[in-house]
Amino acid sequence: MNGEYDTIAAIATPPGRGGVSIVKISGHRSLQIAMQIAGQEPQVRVVQVARFRNADGILIDQGLLLYFKGPASYTGEDVVEIHGHGGAVVPQLLLDCVIRLGARHARPGEFTERAFLNGKLDLAQAEAVVDLIESRSVQAAKMAIRSLQGYFSDEVRRLSNALLDIRVHVEGVLDFPEEDPALLADGAILDRLLGTRQSLERMLENSRKGQLFREAVRVVIIGRPNVGKSSLLNRLSGSERAIVMATPGTTRDVIEQSMFLDGLQIEVVDTAGVHETEDPVEREGVRRTLREMENADLILLISDSDEGLSADRRYFEPWLDPDKKLIQVRNKIDLDCDHAKRSGSVAADRVFLSARTGNGLPLLMDTIREAAGLTIRDENVYLARSRHIEALQQAGYHLGAAYAWMSRQSSLDLAAEELLQAHQCLGRITGEIHSDELLGEIFSRFCIGK
Ligand SMILES: Nc1nc2c(ncn2[C@@H]2O[C@H](COP(=O)(O)OP(=O)(O)OP(=O)(O)O)[C@@H](O)[C@H]2O)c(=O)[nH]1
Ligand SMILES: [Mg+2]
Structure with missing residues (x-):
């Protein structure tokens, strides 16, 4: 592929102060440009100390x-990296030199796009590159690196190959119906189709689970005034983020705090206590609380007495979305020695704790993890994108239709068409089938220099 594309260059490190910066060049002119700037011939895969000069011979950096x-490079083309000093000026001077010597500025993601076009990565792997860079939790990063190594793509390809086998059979029967009439009748091919469909459903489920890890889980704390909502936010985040006072109505606005739970980012939101009030500021606070409840992935309803557990549930009932996960928390158990003793117990979705002492907090963490579906340790969960999930869903739909036609032993040509469609859906995930628009959409979201 070398020589097919023009030569591109970009600063691959983030802007601003920093010890080192890297200017990356890819394309058939890379070597020549490097020789002109460094005044020496770079050795393949050998780190060399060099002085970098501009076209007038003036020293810029070392x-x-x-x-x-x-093709043994990231993009599959000749690639040169110039590692210079960081900061606002030097990397730009180096890049200017490279451009003057015949490279052009790379578009966002263009290095990875070339890696894809030159067959170094498939499309799902290329997407994993940006997922890894943008991962917001340790778990997400682990999933992205696995996808980058090709585990997700391998799974898609396994399904794709199984489907290809079935297609070859069906097409064979269509072409020579008289030669092998028993081919479909014995049910073996139908069983294989069913098996492939089940594998696809499993993969879809694992991809949906993984989607959770793409964005931070939003945990919204609600309750009547003064029950200890702000105290709980502070305790969970280990900070003094929110004001805590003995006066009811202390919190009037929405307060957000980002935190990590076992390497997973969650957004904890403290809200104003909900009650009837004529105070316009408090009324606005309550309105905002109700809005936050709509945006929540998970709601923590706090009460500060045993009676409050049922009473508060009834009070909030009109605003609770039955599809939304809810954990009820009985706070202030330090004031009640019976409860303090059994802080480790959990009744259904109720957790007993003290935001003041921290007693019972680990149990709340476990319950949050469980409720948000974050207890997944399964290696096969993928950080899938919506386009992957849509493609898997469509493939499943076509397989279902193919099965229906084949089990009726009629309209085999329609079954063959459905199988072809399913096969193409899978091909779109790994990029065997792609359009320029799709590539543009995927790679334009990358950073420049990757
Ligand atoms: N004993 C005890 N007191 C607590 C506990 N949690 C909170 N408090 C006290 O309860 C009072 C109210 O606490 P906040 O955290 O401000 O309660 P809030 O629900 O945010 O109150 P508003 O913002 O006014 O709705 C404060 O005096 C806290 O010190 C607890 O676990 N035990
Ligand atoms: Mg508060």
Whole structure:
């Protein structure tokens, strides 16, 4: 592929102050440009110390030079990396030199796009590159690196190959019906189709689970005034983020705090206590609380007495969405020695704790993890994107239709068409089938220099 595309360049490190910056060049002119700037011939895969000069021979910087000869490089083309000093000026001067010597500015994601076009990565792997860079939790990063290594794509390909086998059979019967009439009648091919469909459903389920990890889980704390909502936010986040006072009506606005729970990012939201009031500021606070409840992935309803557990549930009932997960929390158990003793117990979705002492907090963490579906330790859960899930869903739909036609032993040609459609859906995930628009949409979301 070398020589097919023009030569591109970009600063691959983030802007601003920093010890080191990297200017990356990819394309058939990379080596020549590097030689002109460094005044020496780079050795393949050898780190060399070099002085970098502009076209007038003026020294700009000194640093390291690295050369990967295509196709054994990230993009599959000749790639040179110039490692210079960081900061606002030097990397830009180096890039200007490279551009003057015949490269052009790379678009966002263009290096990875070339890696895809040159067959170094498939499309799902290329997407994993940006997922890894943008991962917001340790779990998400782990899933992204697994996808980058090809585990997700391998699974898609396994399904795709199984489908191809079935298609070959069906097409064979269509072409030579007289030669092998028993081929479909014995049910073996139908069983295989069913098996493939089940594998696809499993993969879809695991992809849906993984989607949870793409964004932070929003946990909204609600309750009547003064029950200890702000105290709980502070305790969960280990900060003094919210004001805590003995006076009811202390919190009037929505307060958000980001935190990590076992490497997973959650957004904890403290709200104003809900009650009837004529105070316009408090009324606005209550309105905002109710709005936050709509945006929540998970709601923590706090009460500060045993009676409150049922009474508050009834009070909030009109605003509770039955499809939304709810955990009821009985706070202030330190004031009640019976409860303090059994802080480790949990009745259904009720947790007993003290925001003041921290007693019972680990149990709340476990319950949050469980309720938000974050207890997944399954290696096969994928950080899938919506487009992957849609493609899997469509493939499942076509397989269902193919099964229906085949089990009736009629309209085999329609079954073959459905199988072809399903096969193409899978091909779109890994990019075997792609359009320029799709590539544009995927790679434009990358950062420049990747
Ligand atoms: N003993 C005890 N007191 C608590 C506990 N949690 C909170 N409090 C006290 O309860 C009072 C109210 O606490 P906040 O956290 O401000 O309650 P809130 O629900 O945010 O109150 P508003 O914002 O006014 O709705 C404060 O005096 C806290 O010190 C607890 O676990 N035990
Ligand atoms: Mg408060």
